[in-house]
Amino acid sequence: xxxxxxxxxxxxxxxxxxxxxxxxxxxxxxxxxxxxxxxxxxxxxxxxxxxxxxxxxxxxxxxxxxxxxxxxxxxxxxxxxxxxxxxxxxxxxxxxxxxxxxxxxxxxxxxxxxxxxxxxxxxxxxxxxxxxxxxxxxxxxxxxxxxxxxxxxxxxxxxxxxxxxxxxxxxxxxxxxxxxxxxxx
Amino acid sequence: xxxxxxxxxxxxxxxxxxxxxxxxxxxxxxxxxxxxxxxxxxxxxxxxxxxxxxxxxxxxxxxxxxxxxxxxxxxxxxxxxxxxxxxxxxxxxxxxxxxxxxxxxxxxxxxxxxxxxxxxxxxxxxxxxxxxxxxxxxxxxxxxxxxxxxxxxxxxxxxxxxxxxxxxxxxxxxxxxxxxxxxxxxxxxxxxxxxxxxxxxxxxxxxxxxxxxxxxxxxxxxxxxxxxxxxxxxxxxxxxxxxxxxxxxxxxxxxxxxxxxxx
Numbered sequence: 192x193x194x195x196x197x198x199x200x201x202x203x204x205x206x207x208x209x210x211x212x213x214x215x216x217x218x219x220x221x222x223x224x225x226x227x228x229x230x231x232x233x234x235x236x237x238x239x240x241x242x243x244x245x246x247x248x249x250x251x252x253x254x255x256x257x258x259x260x261x262x263x264x265x266x267x268x269x270x271x272x273x274x275x276x277x278x279x280x281x282x283x284x285x286x287x288x289x290x291x292x293x294x295x296x297x298x299x300x301x302x303x304x305x306x307x308x309x310x311x312x313x314x315x316x317x318x319x320x321x322x323x324x325x326x327x328x329x330x331x332x333x334x335x336x337x338x339x340x341x342x343x344x345x346x347x348x349x350x351x352x353x354x355x356x357x358x359x360x361x362x363x364x365x366x367x368x369x370x371x372x373x374x375x376x
Numbered sequence: 377x378x379x380x381x382x383x384x385x386x387x388x389x390x391x392x393x394x395x396x397x398x399x400x401x402x403x404x405x406x407x408x409x410x411x412x413x414x415x416x417x418x419x420x421x422x423x424x425x426x427x428x429x430x431x432x433x434x435x436x437x438x439x440x441x442x443x444x445x446x447x448x449x450x451x452x453x454x455x456x457x458x459x460x461x462x463x464x465x466x467x468x469x470x471x472x473x474x475x476x477x478x479x480x481x482x483x484x485x486x487x488x489x490x491x492x493x494x495x496x497x498x499x500x501x502x503x504x505x506x507x508x509x510x511x512x513x514x515x516x517x518x519x520x521x522x523x524x525x526x527x528x529x530x531x532x533x534x535x536x537x538x539x540x541x542x543x544x545x546x547x548x549x550x551x552x553x554x555x556x557x558x559x560x561x562x563x564x565x566x567x568x569x570x571x572x573x574x575x576x577x578x579x580x581x582x583x584x585x586x587x588x589x590x591x592x593x594x595x596x597x598x599x600x601x602x603x604x605x606x607x608x609x610x611x612x613x614x615x616x617x618x619x620x621x622x623x624x625x626x627x628x629x630x631x632x633x634x635x636x637x638x639x
Contacts, residue, residue, distance in 0.1 A: 215507025216530075255502070262504060270501035281500045287395055289492050293485045309481055312396035312441045328526055345526050352492060353499035361491050363484045 203229065204244065207237040208263075217260030217350070258349035259356055291317045292326060296348070296360055300330040300341035318342065326351060397445030398482040400427065405479075412479060415472055417456055421449040448475065507534070556590065561597035566606060566622060575621025578609075 206227050210218060223234045238261055242254045251269045254261055265273055274281075284292065291314055294306050306314050321327045330343040349356065394400040404423050405412055425446060431438055455471040569575055578598065582591045598620065601607040610619045 212505075213507065215505060264502040264504045267498070267501040270503065273503045277503075283493075283496060283500075286393075286489070289489050289496075290395060290486060293488045293492055297485065297488070309478075309485065310396055311398040311445070311478070311482065312439065325526065325529070347526070347530075351499060352495035353502060354495070361488065364487050 203227070203233065203237045204240045207234065208241050211241075211254065211261060211263040214262070217258045217262045217346075219260040222260070255353065256355040257353055258346045285317075287312075287314075287317050288320055292321060292344070292348070295321075295327055295342050296344050296357065297363060299343040300333075301343075302333050302339040302341055304339060306342075395486075396439075397442045398479060399486070400424065400442070401445070402479060402483060402486075412476060412483075415476065417449065417453045417472060421446075421453050424449055556593050558593065558597055558600060561593045562601055562606075565594065565597055565601060565620075569607065569620060569622035575619060578618040578620060581620070 207223060210223055210226055220231045220234050223238075224231045227234065227237075229237075238254055244250075245252055245254065251265055252263050253266050255264055290310060291306060294309050295301055298305070298309075303314055303318060306318075318327070322329075325345055325347045327342045327348065328345050330341045332338040333341050344357070348354075354360070394403065401420070401424065404420055404427075405415065408416075408420070408423070410416055410420070428438055428442060428446060452471045452475060565581060568581060578595075581598075582594050585591045585594065598607065598609070602609060606623055608621050608623050611617070612619075
C-alpha cells in the first residue's frame with residue numbers, strides 16, 4: 192500500500208519545493224505525485240506545508256495555484272525591486288483586446304462572427320494579436336455554413352491573469368441594472 | 377461644430393475613445409441618464425449623429441460600423457413614428473428590442489473588463505523564473521497522449537530560445553511545392569538506370585520519394601519511357617517487383633512490354 196514514501200515529512204516538503212523551483216512552469220498535482228512517487232493528497236498537504244513555511248520564514252517566494260498547477264513566484268511586496276532589476280516595460284492589453292478576450296473566455300468556443308456580433312466591430316486584427324500572444328488558440332471549426340474557426344482561451348490566458356482555471360471567472364452580471372441607475376459620471 | 381474651442385495655432389483636442397458604436401451608444405445613454413429599456417430613440421439618435429458629424433469635422437475616418445449603427449437607429453426611429461394600426465395586437469414588438477438586447481449583452485462583457493484589468497495588474501506584480509533544464513536533458517513533462525498543440529508550441533519556443541533563436545521574430549518560411557515534371561523524372565530514371573549495370577527495380581527507384589506525387593510521377597515517367605522504347609521492364613509475377621533496365625545498353629526496344637504493367 193505505502194508507495195515508498197519519502198523518509199520524513201520535512202524531506203517531502205523540500206522535495207516539492209525543489210520541483211517547483213526548477214520547473215519554470217505550473218506543475219500539476221498529478222505530475223508532482225508522479226515525480227515524487229506519493230499520492231495526490233500528500234502532494235496537496237506538502238504544498239500547503241511549503242506555503243506555510245514560506246509565509247513563516249518571511250520568504251520573498253510564495254506558491255500559487257495558477258493555470259491548472261502550482262508554481263513558485265515572488266510576492267507582490269517585492270515586485271518593485273524585481274521590476275527594476277528586469278528593467279522591462281510590462282505592456283497592458285488594449286481595451287479592444289481585453290473585451291475580445293473576455294467574450295472568448297465566457298463564450299468559448301466561439302467564432303469571429305459571433306464575437307463581432309457582440310462587440311459590434313470587426314475583430315480580425317485583435318484576434319491575430321491574441322493568437323500571436325498565445326492567449327487564445329483555434330479550437331476546430333463550427334459546423335455551420337462556411338465552417339468558421341472556433342477560438343478558445345489557452346493555458347497562457349490563465350497564466351496571464353493568474354487564474355487557476357476558468358471556473359474562477361466571475362459570473363457575468365445578469366442584465367438587470369441600467370447604466371442610468373449606475374449613475375452617469 | 378462644437379468641438380473643443382481654441383483659437384491658437386495648435387488646437388488641443390481631448391477625444392474620448394470608443395470601442396465601437398455600442399460603446400458610444402452606452403456612453404450617450406449614461407450621459408443622458410436614461411433607462412436602457414426605454415431609450416428615447418429620437419434624442420439619442422440625434423446625439424449619435426451629432427457625434428459622428430463632430431468626428432467628421434475633425435477629419436477622423438469613421439469606421440463603417442458606426443454608420444451601420446446610425447442606419448439602424450434611423451430605422452428604429454422611423455418605425456416608431458409609424459402609427460400603430462388600431463387592431464394591432466397588444467404585445468406588438470417594440471422596434472428597440474433587438475438593439476436593447478445587444479446593448480445589454482455588450483454591457484455584460486464590458487462590465488467584466490474591470491476585473492480582468494485588476495487581475496492583469498495583480499499578475500504583473502508576480503515574477504516567475506524560467507526552467508533550469510538544458511536542451512539535452514529536457515524531458516517532455518506530459519503524457520504523450522495528453523499533449524496539446526499549445527504545449528508543443530511552448531516547448532518548441534523554449535527549445536528555440538535555448539538554442540539562441542530569436543522567438544520574438546515569428547518563424548515563417550515559404551515552403552514551395554516541389555515541382556517535378558515528367559521530363560525531369562524521365563531524365564532522372566534514365567540516369568539512374570544508365571548508372572547501374574543491371575538496372576534496378578521500381579521500388580529502388582522511388583526509395584527517396586518524399587510524397588505520393590513523387591511516386592506517381594516516377595510511374596508515369598516510366599510508362600512514357602516504355603512507350604518511347606527507352607526502357608525495358610520485366611516482372612516475373614503479378615505484384616512482383618518490376619525490374620527495369622535501360623535499352624541503350626541492353627537489348628532491342630520491346631514496345632509491347634508495358635502491357636505487363638497493367639496486369
